[in-house]
Amino acid sequence: MQNVIGIDAGGTLTKLVYLNDQQEFEFKLFPSNNFNLVKDWIESNPQIEEIGLTGGRTEQLLSVLKTMKSIEYVVEFEATFKGVCHLLKKEGFDLQRGIITNIGSGTSIHYMEGDSYVRVGGTGIGGGTLTGLSALITGILDFNEITAKAASGDRNSIDLFVKDIFEGIDVPIELEPHLTASNFGMVSILKDPKRYETNDLLATIQALVGEVISTLSIQFAEHNNADHIVYIGSTLTNNEHLKKVIGNYTHLKKHKPIFLKNSGFSGAIGALLNKVEQTEIKK
Numbered sequence: 001m002q003n004v005i006g007i008d009a010g011g012t013l014t015k016l017v018y019l020n021d022q023q024e025f026e027f028k029l030f031p032s033n034n035f036n037l038v039k040d041w042i043e044s045n046p047q048i049e050e051i052g053l054t055g056g057r058t059e060q061l062l063s064v065l066k067t068m069k070s071i072e073y074v075v076e077f078e079a080t081f082k083g084v085c086h087l088l089k090k091e092g093f094d095l096q097r098g099i100i101t102n103i104g105s106g107t108s109i110h111y112m113e114g115d116s117y118v119r120v121g122g123t124g125i126g127g128g129t130l131t132g133l134s135a136l137i138t139g140i141l142d143f144n145e146i147t148a149k150a151a152s153g154d155r156n157s158i159d160l161f162v163k164d165i166f167e168g169i170d171v172p173i174e175l176e177p178h179l180t181a182s183n184f185g186m187v188s189i190l191k192d193p194k195r196y197e198t199n200d201l202l203a204t205i206q207a208l209v210g211e212v213i214s215t216l217s218i219q220f221a222e223h224n225n226a227d228h229i230v231y232i233g234s235t236l237t238n239n240e241h242l243k244k245v246i247g248n249y250t251h252l253k254k255h256k257p258i259f260l261k262n263s264g265f266s267g268a269i270g271a272l273l274n275k276v277e278q279t280e281i282k283k
C-alpha cells in the first residue's frame with residue numbers, strides 16, 4: 001500500500017481508504033464510537049506517513065490518534081464532493097448539474113453545478129433513523145440483518161396505499177394507486193392491530209426513510225431544474241431494497257437516480273485525493 005490514507009470520521013461510521021500497489025482503492029470501516037480501533041489499525045501500518053481527514057468527528061478522532069503524521073483536514077462536503085466527482089467519472093457519468101443526497105446518520109442535500117456546490121437542505125431522517133427505529137420496533141440493531149430481512153418484507157398490511165383509501169371508486173388521475181398514502185397508516189385504522197412479521201416491519205421502516213428522503217430530494221431537483229439525483233452514503237451499502245424504494249419513486253417523478261458503487265466512502269476518497277494533491281503541490 002502507499003503511504004497516504006483518507007479518513008472520514010462520520011457520526012456513526014468512520015470510513016478509511018487507501019490505494020494498493022495496483023492503484024485501486026481499498027476500504028476499511030470502523031464504528032465511530034471506538035476510535036482506538038482506527039488508531040490500532042494506523043499503528044499496525046507504519047508505512048503510513050500522511051492522512052487526509054474529514055467528517056464531523058474529526059476532533060474526537062484527532063484527540064485519540066495523537067499522531068505525529070502529516071494531517072490535512074478538509075471540510076466535509078468539499079471532501080464528499082471531490083469523492084463523488086471522482087466516482088461519477090470512474091463510472092462514466094459526465095454530470096454538469098444535479099442534486100447530491102448524502103444519506104448518512106442524517107441526510108444532507110446539495111446542489112452541484114460544474115465544479116461548485118451549495119447545500120440546499122436536509123433532514124434528520126437518515127441511516128440512524130433506519131437503524132434506530134428498527135431496533136426499537138423489532139429489537140434488531142445490526143445493519144446487515146436489517147437490510148437482509150427488509151428485502152423479503154411486505155408493506156401491504158402496515159402502510160396505507162392510495163388504492164386502500166379510494167376503495168371501490170376511481171383514484172383521481174394525479175394519484176397512482178400503488179403510491180403510499182400514509183407510512184404505517186394501515187396500522188392506525190385497524191381496530192385490533194395484529195402482531196406484524198419482523199421482515200414486514202423492517203421493509204416498512206426502510207420505505208418510510210427512503211420515501212421521505214427521495215420526496216425531499218425531488219423537490220430540490222425540481223426547484224433547481226436538475227434532472228439527476230445522486231444518492232450516496234453508507235445507508236445504501238448492500239441495501240438493494242432501499243435503493244429500489246428511492247429509485248422507483250425518483251423515476252416516477254421523472255428524475256434520474258444515480259447510485260454509485262462505494263458511495264459511502266465518497267468523503268474518505270475526497271480526503272485522500274485532497275491530501276495527495278496537497279502533497280504534490282508542496283513538492
Ligand SMILES: Nc1ncnc2c1ncn2[C@@H]1O[C@H](COP(=O)(O)OP(=O)(O)OP(=O)(O)O)[C@@H](O)[C@H]1O
Pocket residue numbers: 009010011012013014029032056103104105106107126127128129130131143144233234235236237264
Ligand atoms: N456496518 C455498518 N454498521 C452500522 N451501520 C451501517 C453499517 N453499514 C451501513 N450502515 C448504515 O449507514 C449509516 C451511516 O452512514 P454514513 O457512514 O454515510 O454516515 P456517517 O458519515 O457516519 O454520518 P454523518 O455523515 O451524518 O455524520 C448507519 O446509520 C447505518 O444505517
Ligand SMILES: [Mg+2]
Pocket residue numbers: 010011104105267
Ligand atoms: Mg458522513
